[in-house]
Amino acid sequence: MTALLSLRDVVVEFPALRGLKALLAPPEKRRVRALDGISLDVLAGETLAVVGESGSGKTTLARAINGLVPLAGGQVSFDGMALDESPDWHAVRRRVAMMFQDPVGSLSPRKTVRDLVLEPFAIHGIRLQNRRDKAVELLADAGLGPDFLHRYPHQLSGGQARRVGVARALALTPALVLADEPTAGLDVSVQGEILNLMNRIKAEHGLTTLIITHNLNILRHIADRIAVMYLGRIVEIGPVERLLSDPAHPYTRALMAANPEPDPTARRERIVLKGETPALNARPPGCEFHPRCPVARPDCASRAPVLEPATTGGRVACHYPLTKETLSA
Amino acid sequence: MSEALKVEDLSVHYDTREGALQALRDVSITVPEGGIVGVVGESGCGKSTLINALLQLLPENATIPAGRITLQGEDVTRAGTRRLRQMRGQEISVVFQDPMTSLNPVLSIGRQMRDIQYRQQGSRAAKDSRSAAMLGRVGIPDPVGKLAAYPHELSGGMRQRVAIAMAALMRPRVLIADEPTTALDATLEVQIIELLKELQQEIGCAILFISHHLGVIAELCDRVVVMYAGVAVEEGPVADVFLRPGHPYTIKLIECDPGKLKEKVTDLPSIPGSLPDLTDPPAGCIFRPRCDRATEICATPPPRKGLNGAHWAACHHAKVDKA
Ligand SMILES: Nc1ncnc2c1ncn2[C@@H]1O[C@H](COP(=O)(O)OP(=O)(O)O)[C@@H](O)[C@H]1O
Numbered sequence: 001m002t003a004l005l006s007l008r009d010v011v012v013e014f015p016a017l018r019g020l021k022a023l024l025a026p027p028e029k030r031r032v033r034a035l036d037g038i039s040l041d042v043l044a045g046e047t048l049a050v051v052g053e054s055g056s057g058k059t060t061l062a063r064a065i066n067g068l069v070p071l072a073g074g075q076v077s078f079d080g081m082a083l084d085e086s087p088d089w090h091a092v093r094r095r096v097a098m099m100f101q102d103p104v105g106s107l108s109p110r111k112t113v114r115d116l117v118l119e120p121f122a123i124h125g126i127r128l129q130n131r132r133d134k135a136v137e138l139l140a141d142a143g144l145g146p147d148f149l150h151r152y153p154h155q156l157s158g159g160q161a162r163r164v165g166v167a168r169a170l171a172l173t174p175a176l177v178l179a180d181e182p183t184a185g186l187d188v189s190v191q192g193e194i195l196n197l198m199n200r201i202k203a204e205h206g207l208t209t210l211i212i213t214h215n216l217n218i219l220r221h222i223a224d225r226i227a228v229m230y231l232g233r234i235v236e237i238g239p240v241e242r243l244l245s246d247p248a249h250p251y252t253r254a255l256m257a258a259n260p261e262p263d264p265t266a267r268r269e270r271i272v273l274k275g276e277t278p279a280l281n282a283r284p285p286g287c288e289f290h291p292r293c294p295v296a297r298p299d300c301a302s303r304a305p306v307l308e309p310a311t312t313g314g315r316v317a318c319h320y321p322l323t324k325e326t327l328s329a
Numbered sequence: 330m331s332e333a334l335k336v337e338d339l340s341v342h343y344d345t346r347e348g349a350l351q352a353l354r355d356v357s358i359t360v361p362e363g364g365i366v367g368v369v370g371e372s373g374c375g376k377s378t379l380i381n382a383l384l385q386l387l388p389e390n391a392t393i394p395a396g397r398i399t400l401q402g403e404d405v406t407r408a409g410t411r412r413l414r415q416m417r418g419q420e421i422s423v424v425f426q427d428p429m430t431s432l433n434p435v436l437s438i439g440r441q442m443r444d445i446q447y448r449q450q451g452s453r454a455a456k457d458s459r460s461a462a463m464l465g466r467v468g469i470p471d472p473v474g475k476l477a478a479y480p481h482e483l484s485g486g487m488r489q490r491v492a493i494a495m496a497a498l499m500r501p502r503v504l505i506a507d508e509p510t511t512a513l514d515a516t517l518e519v520q521i522i523e524l525l526k527e528l529q530q531e532i533g534c535a536i537l538f539i540s541h542h543l544g545v546i547a548e549l550c551d552r553v554v555v556m557y558a559g560v561a562v563e564e565g566p567v568a569d570v571f572l573r574p575g576h577p578y579t580i581k582l583i584e585c586d587p588g589k590l591k592e593k594v595t596d597l598p599s600i601p602g603s604l605p606d607l608t609d610p611p612a613g614c615i616f617r618p619r620c621d622r623a624t625e626i627c628a629t630p631p632p633r634k635g636l637n638g639a640h641w642a643a644c645h646h647a648k649v650d651k652a
């Protein structure tokens with residue numbers, strides 16, 4: 001399969017300090033790297049899930065792809081077209097749709113559902129023959145009846161607001177959908193509905209999707225591959241089954257094991273990590289995970305690992321990747 | 330075992346434009362001394378209402394038409410303002426989802442921890458050293474140095490640890506935890522659960538742990554109460570309720586957890602329909618409009634059917650366990 005989207009060494013920086021403090025600080029302290037050398041391909045038709053804890057750079061990644069934050073380095077290309085030399089973002093965004101993290105908050109409170117789902121056409125100056133029919137069709141595709149046309153966002157449940165977000169994202173029949181935390185804030189009893197909807201639409205429209213999530217339980221059911229982020233870097237990427245059953249990076253393993261299950265008899269052999277994720281302006285030297293890594297060795301503090309093919313498939317950034325044997329030990 | 334906290338047939342109504350909204354109906358929960366009881370339910374089931382009722386911090390439009398809440402035998406609903414303040418400071422502590430609910434942004438951590446010890450004996454230095462010891466106990470690095478820090482200087486996980494340290498410092502008889510891990514990442518969530526378990530052992534307090542997360546409840550609690558739309562629909566030992574649920578809502582809720590499905594599926598389960606209008610709840614069983622087992626009799630109030638020992642479900646069609 002060919003890559004619909006490719007990222008190579010993508011870097012995104014944010015100002016770390018403001019005002020006088022920023023002027024007085026040495027240049028390297030003035031900015032933090034929220035994304036630090038991200039390279040990945042999203043293949044046509046696949047679903048790649050990006051996982052990682054808050055602050056690891058997942059949302060920034062989606063925004064960098066869509067040109068909503070500038071790149072401080074690297075390249076993004078979409079469908080063979082480089083997006084770095086001031087591309088026509090208007091044209092790109094017709095084909096790359098974004099579903100935002102906060103379903104209700106990302107919908108303008110004064111617009112009706114009808115206007116919200118038709119908004120993408122207005123933004124792109126597309127005239128519609130029959131606006132009402134189009135709105136009804138889009139809502140129906142997202143599982144909402146015509147009785148929703150005249151509702152306002154505050155009259156929607158969390159699940160319904162998500163569906164409106166799905167309808168909007170699909171309005172312009174995009175090739176790629178970037179979905180930021182599509183299940184965040186939803187009760188488990190409605191999560192399934194939204195994921196089924198996304199799976200169905202993906203199959204029907206042949207969509208390629210990049211799903212950002214910290215909901216590990218859903219990965220097996222929605223993703224083909226998983227990329228794990230830590231401090232703005234990818235530490236492991238590979239097929240979903242392999243990452244769930246035998247993660248090679250110690251962080252991936254800790255993350256997957258840190259997932260309380262409702263089965264009281266489930267075996268709990270987890271690594272409880274020490275400490276917390278360091279701040280972006282205090283990146284540890286060497287392997288950035290070493291202060292928390294349960295299997296770190298002395299040289300991990302001085303040598304930074306790079307993403308390399310893992311023996312079990314995919315790629316991993318670790319000097320001492322876990323194997324099936326170390327996993328069961 | 331005697332009871333640390335007992336809620337008996339509690340109902341709470343909110344006065345709204347559409348009429349009385351029945352946020353809790355006849356809820357009973359018993360937390361034994363030293364026990365950990367979980368309350369699990371999805372949004373709108375009345376979790377926050379329950380906590381606010383326990384602390385007597387309900388909003389103005391709330392009324393308690395029926396029920397009793399007793400803390401170590403004392404009726405909380407009849408306690409005066411002064412006694413309530415004393416209880417909230419010493420006998421009952423709360424850890425909220427957002428730690429800033431219990432932290433003051435303009436005071437240093439050390440000052441706040443000293444302030445809550447105002448009834449304790451000892452010099453300022455003694456109190457500070459007690460505070461620092463507790464900060465160290467909950468896993469905060471450089472605890473003495475952190476006394477001078479302000480809440481905004483700490484990460485979300487560290488703030489939640491401080492909030493837990495402050496709650497534990499009072500050595501309460503009852504600790505109420507209101508979704509304390511919901512805002513945290515998975516790896517921090519398990520750290521906090523482990524910490525709560527250890528502190529509960531050390532202090533010997535009872536914990537009422539409220540969450541929408543089935544996994545967290547299963548891991549931490551001895552008993553669990555399942556709530557739906559203001560009603561306690563099932564209760565029992567954690568293992569019984571999660572392995573042999575008796576109420577159709579509990580059964581569905583457990584099925585919906587995608588973590589349970591170890592094989593890939595393209596059609597994930599969900600519970601069709603939506604919460605009933607609590608200003609005009611259905612007659613009989615509250616779950617009837619969404620229940621695929623409902624029959625005519627379900628239009629009458631379902632009894633609490635004992636399933637096995639201390640495990641019951643409020644459902645006409647619940648079956649006794651044979652396990
Ligand atoms: N507009 C911004 N200005 C400054 N810092 C930002 C901005 N957006 C994100 N960051 C920082 O970049 C890091 C990554 O954030 P984000 O991409 O939102 O992470 P995630 O979505 O994984 O939680 C965080 O440390 C965050 O504080």
Ligand SMILES: Nc1ncnc2c1ncn2[C@@H]1O[C@H](COP(=O)(O)OP(=O)(O)O)[C@@H](O)[C@H]1O
Nearest residue numbers: 343350352371372373374375376377378388607
């Ligand atoms: N102050 C209030 N006035 C009117 N209705 C309220 C108020 N607070 C909560 N409710 C309603 O009471 C029910 C229970 O709410 P809540 O206790 O917040 O549930 P949970 O915390 O489980 O999500 C919901 O239907 C909610 O809309």
Ligand code: SF4
Nearest residue numbers: 287290293300318319
């Ligand atoms: S490189 Fe070393 S510290 Fe980093 S994850 Fe691997 S073992 Fe742990």
Ligand code: SF4
Nearest residue numbers: 614617620627644645
């Ligand atoms: S009483 Fe009837 S409607 Fe209610 S949960 Fe049981 S079977 Fe379903």
Ligand SMILES: [Mg+2]
Nearest residue numbers: 058059060101
């Ligand atoms: Mg994000």
Ligand SMILES: [Mg+2]
Nearest residue numbers: 373376377378
């Ligand atoms: Mg609540």
